[in-house]
Amino acid sequence: MPSLCRDCLTTFETGKRCPACRSPRVTAHPELFDLTIAHMDCDAFFASVEKRDNPDLADKPVIVGGGQRGVVSTACYLARIKGVRSAMPMFQALKLCPDAVVVKPRFDAYVEASRAIRAMMDELTPVVQPLSLDEAFMDLSGTERLHGAPPAVMLARLVKRMKDEVGLTGSIGLSHNKFLAKVASDLDKPRGFSVIGRAETTDFLREKPVRLIWGIGPSAQEQLEAAGIRTFADLLRWERRDLHARFGGMGERLWHLARGEDARRVEAHEPVKGLSNETTFHEDTADVDILDGHIWRMAEKVSSRAKARDLAGRVVTLKLKRANHTLISKRQSLRHPTQIADTIYRVARGLFDQVGEAGPYRLLGVGISELTGAAEADREGDLLDPDAGKRAEVERAADAIRARFGKDAIVKGRSLR
Amino acid sequence: MKISIERGALLKAVAQAQSVVERRNTIPILANVLIEAEGDTVQFRATDLDIEVVDRATAKVERAGATTVAAVMLNEIVRKLPDGALVTLSDNAQSGRLTIEAGRSNFSLATLPREDFPVMATSDYATNFAAPAPVLRRLFDKSKFAISTEETRYYLNGVYLHVADGDGGRVLRCVATDGHRLARIDAALPPGAEGMAGVIVPRKTVGELRKLLEDDEATIAVSVSETKIRFATPAITLTSKVIDGTFPDYTRVIPQGNTRRLEVDAAEFARAVDRVATVSSERSRAVKMSLDEDRLILSVNAPDSGAAEEELAVAYGDERLEIGFNAKYLLEIASQVDRENAVFLFNSSGDPTLMREGNDMSAVYVVMPMRV
Numbered sequence: 001m002p003s004l005c006r007d008c009l010t011t012f013e014t015g016k017r018c019p020a021c022r023s024p025r026v027t028a029h030p031e032l033f034d035l036t037i038a039h040m041d042c043d044a045f046f047a048s049v050e051k052r053d054n055p056d057l058a059d060k061p062v063i064v065g066g067g068q069r070g071v072v073s074t075a076c077y078l079a080r081i082k083g084v085r086s087a088m089p090m091f092q093a094l095k096l097c098p099d100a101v102v103v104k105p106r107f108d109a110y111v112e113a114s115r116a117i118r119a120m121m122d123e124l125t126p127v128v129q130p131l132s133l134d135e136a137f138m139d140l141s142g143t144e145r146l147h148g149a150p151p152a153v154m155l156a157r158l159v160k161r162m163k164d165e166v167g168l169t170g171s172i173g174l175s176h177n178k179f180l181a182k183v184a185s186d187l188d189k190p191r192g193f194s195v196i197g198r199a200e201t202t203d204f205l206r207e208k209p210v211r212l213i214w215g216i217g218p219s220a221q222e223q224l225e226a227a228g229i230r231t232f233a234d235l236l237r238w239e240r241r242d243l244h245a246r247f248g249g250m251g252e253r254l255w256h257l258a259r260g261e262d263a264r265r266v267e268a269h270e271p272v273k274g275l276s277n278e279t280t281f282h283e284d285t286a287d288v289d290i291l292d293g294h295i296w297r298m299a300e301k302v303s304s305r306a307k308a309r310d311l312a313g314r315v316v317t318l319k320l321k322r323a324n325h326t327l328i329s330k331r332q333s334l335r336h337p338t339q340i341a342d343t344i345y346r347v348a349r350g351l352f353d354q355v356g357e358a359g360p361y362r363l364l365g366v367g368i369s370e371l372t373g374a375a376e377a378d379r380e381g382d383l384l385d386p387d388a389g390k391r392a393e394v395e396r397a398a399d400a401i402r403a404r405f406g407k408d409a410i411v412k413g414r415s416l417r
Numbered sequence: 418m419k420i421s422i423e424r425g426a427l428l429k430a431v432a433q434a435q436s437v438v439e440r441r442n443t444i445p446i447l448a449n450v451l452i453e454a455e456g457d458t459v460q461f462r463a464t465d466l467d468i469e470v471v472d473r474a475t476a477k478v479e480r481a482g483a484t485t486v487a488a489v490m491l492n493e494i495v496r497k498l499p500d501g502a503l504v505t506l507s508d509n510a511q512s513g514r515l516t517i518e519a520g521r522s523n524f525s526l527a528t529l530p531r532e533d534f535p536v537m538a539t540s541d542y543a544t545n546f547a548a549p550a551p552v553l554r555r556l557f558d559k560s561k562f563a564i565s566t567e568e569t570r571y572y573l574n575g576v577y578l579h580v581a582d583g584d585g586g587r588v589l590r591c592v593a594t595d596g597h598r599l600a601r602i603d604a605a606l607p608p609g610a611e612g613m614a615g616v617i618v619p620r621k622t623v624g625e626l627r628k629l630l631e632d633d634e635a636t637i638a639v640s641v642s643e644t645k646i647r648f649a650t651p652a653i654t655l656t657s658k659v660i661d662g663t664f665p666d667y668t669r670v671i672p673q674g675n676t677r678r679l680e681v682d683a684a685e686f687a688r689a690v691d692r693v694a695t696v697s698s699e700r701s702r703a704v705k706m707s708l709d710e711d712r713l714i715l716s717v718n719a720p721d722s723g724a725a726e727e728e729l730a731v732a733y734g735d736e737r738l739e740i741g742f743n744a745k746y747l748l749e750i751a752s753q754v755d756r757e758n759a760v761f762l763f764n765s766s767g768d769p770t771l772m773r774e775g776n777d778m779s780a781v782y783v784v785m786p787m788r789v
Contacts, residue, residue, distance in 0.1 A: 332569055335597065350569045379703065380743065380787040382596040383670045383769055 003028035006156045006193055031197035032174075033150035036141040037266065039173040039181035040121065040158065043190035045134035047076035049113050050103045052167040061100040063093055073105055077190060110134075116166045124154050127268045134170075135185075137178055139266035156193060176201075179262035183212055201260030205232040213257055220250070232258050272311065276319075276367025277301040284323045286359030295348050296341075296414045298366035303341035306368060307399065312337035312377030313368025316344055318351040321363035328355055337370075337377045342391045344368060418482025419507035420454045422474060424519065427504055428495045430472035433628055433653060434463040435488035437470045450488035451534040452506065452515075454478045459506075462536070463488050468622055469537040471654045483531040484508040486515045494524055537656055542640035542647065546609035548589070550635040553648075556591040557623050557630075559602045559780055562749045564620050565595030572662030576623055578646070579615030579664075580606060584778040587611065592667050598746050599670055599783040600753070613641050617660035622646070629653055671783055672769050675762035677735040679708060683754035683774075686729065690751065693717045693725040694744035702744040705789045708733050708763075717744075718789075740766040741789030750782040 005018035006025040046064040061079035065072040075084040082097035114133040127139040140151035171192035173184025187194040235258035243251035314337045320328040330351040451462040459476040502519040517524040565573035581590040588603040640647040647656045707714040716726040757775035772782040
């Protein structure tokens with residue numbers, strides 16, 4: 001049977017241990033070198049980053065979380081053994097695991113680690129679909145000739161590099177569609193490498209509970225149980241049209257999943273629908289000058305993201321949250337798409353003036369949507385605002401200065417408000 | 418109320434009134450038309466609270482009175498009746514229905530009390546003058562395409578009607594702009610119009626007004642106050658609120674120093690623009706004009722869909738120029754030209770361009786170029 005040593009990446013046909021390095025970390029499967037859809041999931045990502053950066057924590061149960069809401073964000077495997085789970089209230093977690101070290105999350109460090117891993121995945125295939133900082137789908141179809149090795153080998157190399165170069169471990173699920181790849185990555189955690197082949201798909205699923213399906217939460221589970229569906233075997237007994245009649249679109253999807261079918265593609269680029277930035281104030285404010293400063297800064301942030309991605313928006317939105325947490329949302333369509341901060345600011349400011357409420361507000365957001373390419377943006381001036389063109393030129397000049405000398409090299413006075 | 422009226426006369430009156438009625442509205446009475454019969458006249462009144470139309474027709478009034486019925490439905494019924502039919506409308510106070518009879522057809526429509534119908538308050542019209550229908554038609558027809566639909570600039574959502582200093586003295590002037598193009602149309606100042614306060618006539622009113630202006634022989638009585646404008650013929654009175662805002666100072670928008678002059682057959686130009694713009698798939702269909710000695714090349718380059726080019730023989734004697742425009746805007750202004758050649762005056766590829774018909778200064782258009 002095709003076998004792969006995950007330590008030295010040797011491939012071989014027989015034996016429980018690697019013939020080259022004698023490692024027992026061997027994955028063997030009849031379809032091992034034929035499957036191309038993978039799911040990579042980092043092991044206890046936040047907690048692992050903390051352990052990596054602070055060796056004192058290595059042998060201690062670590063819980064990342066706390067902060068304002070006081071819940072567990074991630075628990076390391078030592079803490080999980082005691083029963084600590086994500087989203088558990090902190091006091092309960094500490095009752096289960098009193099000697100745990102609680103660490104506040106450091107998102108900058110997680111983002112940096114995630115980027116490094118993402119770059120490694122991008123080397124494997126252009127079709128990487130990140131689901132969050134610590135997991136992603138990859139479609140390695142057609143990459144075998146490029147890499148000179150089948151996907152399974154490249155995936156084993158990826159987790160090895162993650163361990164060697166970033167100091168983090170991950171688990172791989174390899175199969176023939178996204179649903180099964182994700183199920184597989186969870187089978188053998190941590191540092192797992194699991195394969196679900198075509199031949200075994202239905203046998204594998206048969207006795208598994210339907211809650212395995214991503215997106216089947218407690219309420220959907222309840223609905224399914226009311227219909228007598230607990231396992232995939234239960235699902236298989238249903239006619240397609242009956243499932244559809246009872247559960248609508250979800251029923252259709254369940255019918256396919258029961259047979260291990262999932263036609264969703266790995267989408268490299270989730271189409272960006274809009275760009276927005278918002279800020280929650282340190283204290284609620286009704287001061288128009290302060291709010292105006294926020295509108296400008298948010299417009300500038302949105303604009304710089306749009307410029308970085310060569311995008312422009314045809315709609316500008318303004319979002320305000322009142323002190324009592326109720327939301328106000330306003331939008332304005334533009335005749336021509338824009339990526340200019342000055343234009344976004346002016347439209348957002350116009351929307352703010354239309355709201356006509358005194359405040360106070362706790363949050364302000366500015367966004368653009370109905371995006372197009374930058375080539376179509378800001379191509380036409382405004383007869384009634386002849387200086388708009390000049391302001392746009394000034395902005396692009398300031399952008400160029402910032403690109404060269406840093407983002408604080410030149411700022412608008414109103415951003416200091 | 419009971420009246421008899423010829424179907425054609427009835428349709429004309431009802432059709433004009435019902436077009437004011439908003440198709441989607443939440444106040445039931447606003448979907449209705451108020452029918453009032455007295456003497457030998459029946460009048461139909463409809464409103465959307467901003468515009469009110471009153472149409473009068475001669476009818477045989479057997480019993481004077483008034484009621485209101487659904488305007489759109491009444492119009493549909495009358496439209497479907499055979500030509501030349503004699504139609505009888507009678508209301509029944511007990512059943513609260515309006516009966517419509519014509520030949521063997523018989524309809525019964527629900528009514529609402531006439532007291533509920535909002536009649537627009539009269540205004541103190543400071544200016545009153547009369548203008549021939551063709552004069553008003555030209556003023557509004559040639560400017561309305563430039564009206565803005567942008568709600569944040571509500572003061573541009575109409576045509577600015579005012580008195581100004583024109584080429585040969587005082588003129589009655591219409592201006593409309595959306596910030597991308599502008600139209601400025603002048604007409605001889607009618608007696609009595611001097612001193613009129615400038616008003617912004619809303620887009621919808623301009624559309625409704627058009628129906629009063631079809632008859633070349635008609636004279637329209639115009640009355641203007643600070644808040645309302647009224648256009649009247651013997652058969653129809655259209656009263657509208659004007660937009661409560663300040664129209665921007667458009668005079669600084671109209672370029673004075675543009676010297677590069679292009680003269681081109683407007684119809685030929687428009688057809689060529691339309692042809693090359695076909696390959697442009699974007700929403701802002703940019704057309705590039707490349708000008709050289711007596712030669713104009715129109716081109717569109719849309720990387721995703723294709724490219725097109727067309728050459729036109731023109732009169733142009735200034736230095737070379739390349740300038741881009743939105744194809745739709747070029748077509749719109751070119752289609753305003755109907756007698757002579759179109760004359761374009763350019764400055765640079767980034768400055769507003771002026772267009773007029775020959776040397777006629779009574780209709781001037783400005784259009785903003787776009788980057789190509």
